[in-house]
Amino acid sequence: MSENQQSLVHIEDGVLRIAVATAEHGTSLSPAGMEQGTAALRAAGPEIGAVLLVGEGSNFCAGGNVRGFAGAEDRGAHLLDIANLFHDFIREIDAIGVPVVAAVHGWAAGAGMSIVLHADVALAGPGTKMRAAYPSIGFSPDGGMSWTLPRIVGPARAREIIMTDAVINADEGVRLGLLSRLVADDEIGSEALRVARTLAHGPTQSYAAIRRLVAESDSRSLSDHLDAEAAAISAAATTPTGIEGVDSFVEKRRPDWAAARARS
Template structure:
């Protein structure tokens, strides 16, 4: 059975909503969701101000389709193709440079945990659980987990969490910085969508600049990063978004970010 194509990706009020998993195959990573997500992310224009990642089913994403792995005639080739499709999605998600919000419920395991680590803001329910999951089937990580997790929790803790395949509760996920905030089970998607909509109508050019600075910081010294910050804030001051933000502050009014929408990207 093929995932319902229309349900996996849609745009709502400036928010690009992508379902990374469906109830099919035990809420495993959806190849259709990845393909549609890649196309939508790569073709997104200035009308997209935020991305919302969700899972449709009992979990956010319980990992890869292990039964599909087992049934493959050439497991190595099959896993290589699946990993590269997943990685193209992650690359597209990273490149879009707008805030990424995740609505995490149930399990975020394996590929699901990898996806959560790429979100700027991740909401979770009280019963949400995360785990690397790869060692349990004799695999190594994909989706960038071996790159993102050490940057969140440090090298030693990342190795521990992946190697021991520890189950991480929602509370522990917040404490470690893997998740942003816990909300009620029936509020997760609503709260995540509300925040995504707010961000989509915010100073999107500033968000893009923040995204670039934070991502590039891992390759720079402190001095190099401050040089980049000086160049970025100076450039931001002359964009429609920067001009409107300063003017609104001085005039003691709420900024109208739509005045700079699209123009900053030209």
């Protein structure tokens, strides 16, 4: 069955699972995964508490389908279509108000590395490797890599990583902040799912505010950002999530986040 004929999106226990690559075409970026994932993200309602990004194959995502690029009648038009499809997906990942977890195994190269840099939590194994990959085929980045990477490692290091097409091993990925933490290679999928499920059943309104504040921090002065934090924490105090969190603390009981979400 080709990837266009299979569902690459699944919803289970509050987690929206999206396969960004399959074994087809050498675990390159999946157009079907992008289309189905974008549609699912746009349609996500309150039943979705977290997003889990996975690769179905030997790698998380080894980049774009270079053989497909080579075979296109009009390479420029073909790449523009692929980039626009990919970027629709990235925009929805950025806009979703719930935590995004990536289960990274094998290679996360090119588009795969770009996707990892958008995850709130990126778990990987000791054998995971990352690589910009674009210069190796004479391309510049897509998927937001030239936007996210400088914000993580600084402009100078970002230029070096992309231009030299450096292979970044798992330990270095964690040290640089590209990956959150490492787990055993055979536990990446199960641990990422556990984290996604835990987040999906947590204080989702709080997570949405955290994502928004962190995303907007780079465009504000400290003083303006302090004002934004004050407004956000004040607003949180009157939401069902904030009320339940404070009340459960005072009453010395576990918070019932599901009940809080139901009241939202």
